[in-house]
Amino acid sequence: MISIIKRIVKTGTVALVCAAVLGLSVKLYAGDSTESPAMLAEHIVYIENMEFSPSQLQVKVGDSITWINKDFVPHTATALDKSWDSKNLSKGDEYTLVVTADIPTDYYCFYHTNMVASIEIME
Numbered sequence: 001m002i003s004i005i006k007r008i009v010k011t012g013t014v015a016l017v018c019a020a021v022l023g024l025s026v027k028l029y030a031g032d033s034t035e036s037p038a039m040l041a042e043h044i045v046y047i048e049n050m051e052f053s054p055s056q057l058q059v060k061v062g063d064s065i066t067w068i069n070k071d072f073v074p075h076t077a078t079a080l081d082k083s084w085d086s087k088n089l090s091k092g093d094e095y096t097l098v099v100t101a102d103i104p105t106d107y108y109c110f111y112h113t114n115m116v117a118s119i120e121i122m123e
């Protein structure tokens with residue numbers, strides 16, 4: 001009799017632990033899907049053939065944008081008001097900017113002022 005009770009108690013305990021683990025993992029999963037890191041995008045703009053590609057990019061606040069220079073000549077990605085600036089990017093160099101709500105969205109290459117592009121910050 002005692003051994004049966006012991007077995008029931010044991011089984012019950014195991015079930016409780018299982019439920020707790022399941023509950024915890026469901027909670028963690030919900031946390032992952034509602035918090036933003038998984039939804040933040042990492043955009044890449046290639047600088048190639050004297051152009052930014054894409055030259056117009058839609059982003060959201062919190063996204064990151066990485067410019068990668070694929071040309072042999074150096075370039076920059078520089079806000080028109082210079083408030084953000086990759087500085088010199090030689091071939092293969094990268095510059096990453098995290099999008100905030102107030103950044104200027106028109107930019108150009110400091111060395112080649114006909115190279116212009118923009119980002120659009122979406123709601």
Ligand SMILES: [Cu+2]
Nearest residue numbers: 075109111112
């Ligand atoms: Cu350039």
